Amino acid sequence: MTDIETTRRHDGSRDDISGAVDGSLRQDVSYLGSLLGRVLRESGGDELFQAVEDVRAAVIAAYEGADGASLDDAQRLVDALDQGLAEQVARAFTCYFHLSNLAEEHHRVRVLRRRGSEASAAGDSVSATLRQLTDEVGADEASKRLDALRFHPVLTAHPTEARRRAVASSIRRISDLMIDRDRLENDVAVAEAERRLLEEVDTLWRTSPIRTTRPTPLDEVRTAMSIFDQTLFEIVPQVYRLLDDRLLGDAAGREPAVAPAFMRLGTWIGGDRDGNPHVTAEVTRAAADIAAEHVLLGLHRATSRIGGTLTLDEAETPASDELVALAEAQRGMDADVASRIGVRSPHELHRRVLMFVAARIDATRREGAPLAYGHPDELLADLRVVQQSLRAAGAHRSANGDLQGLVWQVETFGFHLAELEVRQHSQVHRTALAELRAADPVAGGEQSTGGEAGSDTAPPARSEMTDEVLAVFRTIADLQKRYGVRAASRYIVSFTQSSADLANVYELAERAMGDEPAPVLDVIPLFETFADLEASTRILDEALQTEAVQQRLAATGRRLEVMLGYSDSSKDVGPVSATFALYAAQARIADWAAENDIELTLFHGRGGALGRGGGPANEAVLAQPPASVDGRFKITEQGEVIFAQYGNKTIAARHVEQMAAATLLASSPSNEQANATAATRFAEVASTMDVASREAFFGLVKADGFASWFAAVTPMEEVGLLALGSRPARRGLSVESLEDLRAIPWVFAWTQARINLAGWYGLGSALEAVGDLDLLREAYATWPLFSAMIKNVEMSLAKTDEHIAREYLALADRDDLAGRVLDEMARTRSWVLAVSGHGEVLDGRPVLSRAVRLRSPYVDALSLLQLRALRAIRVAGGGDPADADHRLLLLSVNGIAAGLQNTG
Numbered sequence: 001m002t003d004i005e006t007t008r009r010h011d012g013s014r015d016d017i018s019g020a021v022d023g024s025l026r027q028d029v030s031y032l033g034s035l036l037g038r039v040l041r042e043s044g045g046d047e048l049f050q051a052v053e054d055v056r057a058a059v060i061a062a063y064e065g066a067d068g069a070s071l072d073d074a075q076r077l078v079d080a081l082d083q084g085l086a087e088q089v090a091r092a093f094t095c096y097f098h099l100s101n102l103a104e105e106h107h108r109v110r111v112l113r114r115r116g117s118e119a120s121a122a123g124d125s126v127s128a129t130l131r132q133l134t135d136e137v138g139a140d141e142a143s144k145r146l147d148a149l150r151f152h153p154v155l156t157a158h159p160t161e162a163r164r165r166a167v168a169s170s171i172r173r174i175s176d177l178m179i180d181r182d183r184l185e186n187d188v189a190v191a192e193a194e195r196r197l198l199e200e201v202d203t204l205w206r207t208s209p210i211r212t213t214r215p216t217p218l219d220e221v222r223t224a225m226s227i228f229d230q231t232l233f234e235i236v237p238q239v240y241r242l243l244d245d246r247l248l249g250d251a252a253g254r255e256p257a258v259a260p261a262f263m264r265l266g267t268w269i270g271g272d273r274d275g276n277p278h279v280t281a282e283v284t285r286a287a288a289d290i291a292a293e294h295v296l297l298g299l300h301r302a303t304s305r306i307g308g309t310l311t312l313d314e315a316e317t318p319a320s321d322e323l324v325a326l327a328e329a330q331r332g333m334d335a336d337v338a339s340r341i342g343v344r345s346p347h348e349l350h351r352r353v354l355m356f357v358a359a360r361i362d363a364t365r366r367e368g369a370p371l372a373y374g375h376p377d378e379l380l381a382d383l384r385v386v387q388q389s390l391r392a393a394g395a396h397r398s399a400n401g402d403l404q405g406l407v408w409q410v411e412t413f414g415f416h417l418a419e420l421e422v423r424q425h426s427q428v429h430r431t432a433l434a435e436l437r438a439a440d441p442v443a444g445g446e447q448s449t450g451g452e453a454g455s456d457t458a459p460p461a462r463s464e465m466t467d468e469v470l471a472v473f474r475t476i477a478d479l480q481k482r483y484g485v486r487a488a489s490r491y492i493v494s495f496t497q498s499s500a501d502l503a504n505v506y507e508l509a510e511r512a513m514g515d516e517p518a519p520v521l522d523v524i525p526l527f528e529t530f531a532d533l534e535a536s537t538r539i540l541d542e543a544l545q546t547e548a549v550q551q552r553l554a555a556t557g558r559r560l561e562v563m564l565g566y567s568d569s570s571k572d573v574g575p576v577s578a579t580f581a582l583y584a585a586q587a588r589i590a591d592w593a594a595e596n597d598i599e600l601t602l603f604h605g606r607g608g609a610l611g612r613g614g615g616p617a618n619e620a621v622l623a624q625p626p627a628s629v630d631g632r633f634k635i636t637e638q639g640e641v642i643f644a645q646y647g648n649k650t651i652a653a654r655h656v657e658q659m660a661a662a663t664l665l666a667s668s669p670s671n672e673q674a675n676a677t678a679a680t681r682f683a684e685v686a687s688t689m690d691v692a693s694r695e696a697f698f699g700l701v702k703a704d705g706f707a708s709w710f711a712a713v714t715p716m717e718e719v720g721l722l723a724l725g726s727r728p729a730r731r732g733l734s735v736e737s738l739e740d741l742r743a744i745p746w747v748f749a750w751t752q753a754r755i756n757l758a759g760w761y762g763l764g765s766a767l768e769a770v771g772d773l774d775l776l777r778e779a780y781a782t783w784p785l786f787s788a789m790i791k792n793v794e795m796s797l798a799k800t801d802e803h804i805a806r807e808y809l810a811l812a813d814r815d816d817l818a819g820r821v822l823d824e825m826a827r828t829r830s831w832v833l834a835v836s837g838h839g840e841v842l843d844g845r846p847v848l849s850r851a852v853r854l855r856s857p858y859v860d861a862l863s864l865l866q867l868r869a870l871r872a873i874r875v876a877g878g879g880d881p882a883d884a885d886h887r888l889l890l891l892s893v894n895g896i897a898a899g900l901q902n903t904g
Contacts, residue, residue, distance in 0.1 A: 094895035127246035152634035154266035237405035261411035281471035295417035307354035320389035416487035473512035496525035499542035506548035528565030563603035574697030587625035618662035623784035626672035678783035692769030693762030712812035716749035759796030764827030866892035
């Protein structure tokens with residue numbers, strides 16, 4: 001299997017791009033493809049190899065339209081494969097995509113390293129952004145904004161990562177070998193590297209891509225921990241160091257660090273129980289313990305390593321009085337440990353103190369150990385005593401080097417690693433409180449339903465659900481005692497529809513703890529549906545009147561967090577109206593916060609796919625309403641996005657810096673003025689687009705029989721059989737109502753069908769309703785929100801294939817609905833190209849465009865295999881989920897997800 005030499009443009013003309021892709025990337029893809037070809041021949045013989053090559057040639061010919069070749073020809077070839085061979089072909093193309101993705105990541109790292117510090121535009125690097133801010137607001141104000149900067153990614157376990165952990169591990173080993181191969185020069189070493197690569201590619205091929213069991217929440221926690229261990233723990237201080245070096249110049253390392261620890265990490269994994277019955281209080285406790293174990297091990301290893309290198313003799317580097325006092329205090333804690341350390345370094349007090357600190361970190365892992373730190377601030381205080389002593393003795397580079405990196409790690413991760421956030425549906429709280437109040441009418445202040453006063457009638461029994469709700473608050477309290485309040489204080493209320501939904505959480509916490517103090521809680525409303533977004537400021541106004549919220553605001557310095565859901569609002573009113581509704585809601589909430597003297601943090605529940613608010617996140621930050629960012633940006637990172645953004649150290653460091661720079665630049669006067677001016681200038685355009693897009697979207701999704709038609713023309717039902725994540729794909733049991741379908745499978749299913757409807761439907765009608773092309777082009781050039789929308793839809797359309805889409809739409813006998821989709825697809829493509837001025841989607845992003853076009857025919861092969869399976873399943877009326885057709889379908893799902901990458 002090799003890369004494609006020519007591809008077909010949308011208008012059918014052939015497009016020779018064999019020389020348009022970077023030579024190094026082409027070589028890597030070709031090399032890995034050749035290794036896979038060898039493995040396929042060794043494993044399945046000439047029959048398998050030839051079948052893969054025949055399918056590959058057929059889909060390329062159909063894609064290019066060469067010599068009259070058609071998709072029907074390729075489909076007939078795929079349909080003629082016997083079942084076992086069809087499954088092997090599906091696995092072969094899936095393996096190819098894994099290797100291609102790996103090669104692209106490898107090349108991206110190569111480019112980033114080659115570029116070095118050249119990427120210095122404002123909004124791209126923090127130091128360049130700070131220079132622009134200094135020009136706009138002055139040095140003092142720019143410095144204040146840098147100190148207050150916060151980038152807060154929150155890892156979530158949404159089921160869009162279709163790869164098994166075993167597959168991901170195999171890919172990582174191949175990636176490491178490719179890195180090693182780049183450094184080799186002699187033939188013997190190159191030959192050995194190739195032998196090892198073949199071994200790993202063979203392992204990847206032989207590893208089943210389908211999970212046999214659904215992962216548990218703790219499996220998902222452990223998967224996320226691999227990202228922390230492999231990248232985040234190391235790259236976060238590296239990003240801070242890079243900024244510090246740029247800010248201090250030649251004085252870096254000699255002067256105390258000025259770069260703040262601006263990143264905070266959050267997680268829903270093990271805490272998000274909305275619709276997931278597998279996340280219990282016990283799971284939440286275990287998730288926090290696992291995370292703490294990882295960060296404390298990391299801190300212990302780092303402290304031991306730094307302490308071991310701090311061999312500074314006291315004669316040359318005398319200890320400060322504070323360090324001597326700290327050493328005496330340590331001896332008082334445990335003389336035996338202090339003596340053992342002292343034997344190895346009798347005249348190196350800085351080293352002895354830091355090695356004792358390492359012993360205390362190790363003890364902190366063991367709850368109740370005598371040497372354990374009670375709070376991360378205690379550890380920070382000890383590290384700063386060592387730093388100050390080194391500086392006082394003139395050892396500035398020792399004070400400001402790796403030791404400063406350790407300080408940054410403690411400031412960022414604490415003892416908990418990631419702030420564990422609990423999420424629950426508002427209706428669950430209402431039900432639990434109704435039960436508790438019915439059983440306790442005096443405390444609840446409501447009429448009992450268990451009988452008249454004084455009667456012998458027993459109060460109603462408390463359900464397991466209510467017991468579980470109460471147990472969660474006790475778990476939060478325990479975690480705060482163990483790891484500090486920062487470890488677990490945020491509690492998110494899904495589908496917040498009134499201020500009572502927030503007050504209910506505080507009441508439940510009080511009831512759960514009895515006579516014990518309730519845990520410290522920041523209760524965060526999550527506005528998801530269009531109606532809830534419209535009602536957001538009214539609900540927040542009411543919340544300000546509640547005693548619990550007033551007390552919490554007083555304790556936090558009037559800080560408040562509000563979460564906005566991108567997924568459900570898009571499924572609710574369509575992607576265009578959802579974009580405008582979210583912008584308007586943010587603007588209203590930001591104004592409300594200013595009027596009420598609130599320091600607001602907006603939490604963006606964006607998914608990885610375009611239909612869930614995805615797309616380039618740093619561009620999205622810059623398109624936010626004035627005053628809505630204010631130097632703080634919090635965002636969910638989910639599914640395959642976690643591994644794409646944080647799986648490689650170089651890419652992760654780049655992503656963190658870009659996001660921090662965009663967060664800082666978003667609040668600059670120039671950026672806020674650009675957004676404010678555009679919002680006013682194009683308010684009528686937005687209104688027209690909103691009405692037209694919603695009418696088009698509702699015309700489709702509210703049509704009679706739409707839900708069952710959607711289930712028929714996409715693999716939505718079958719995707720639910722794939723063990724992607726611990727959370728069920730639906731809130732209810734029926735597909736007759738889209739309200740019960742989660743936004744993730746809604747997007748995932750449309751993507752699998754190569755239609756991507758959730759990312760673009762309604763935009764063509766919206767642009768057509770405006771009609772004024774000159775005005776729309778002006779908006780594209782000057783309105784950040786509109787420009788980001790068009791660019792995101794271009795990406796979505798690039799991964800849409802009309803020819804394949806027609807085959808999926810033909811799976812059900814509803815020409816009226818299929819016609820609506822195809823008409824809107826053509827309308828959207830036409831208007832997007834007219835507005836952007838491009839001849840083809842993504843012409844403005846040539847590297848991305850070429851990558852998508854190179855992949856598309858191979859994805860076609862998997863789509864044809866999936867269509868074969870779907871047709872058989874539809875004819876059988878569903879069939880056995882364990883049969884061969886379902887197995888082929890699930891194999892194709894994995895492959896298409898790998899080929900398209902941002903799928904759900």
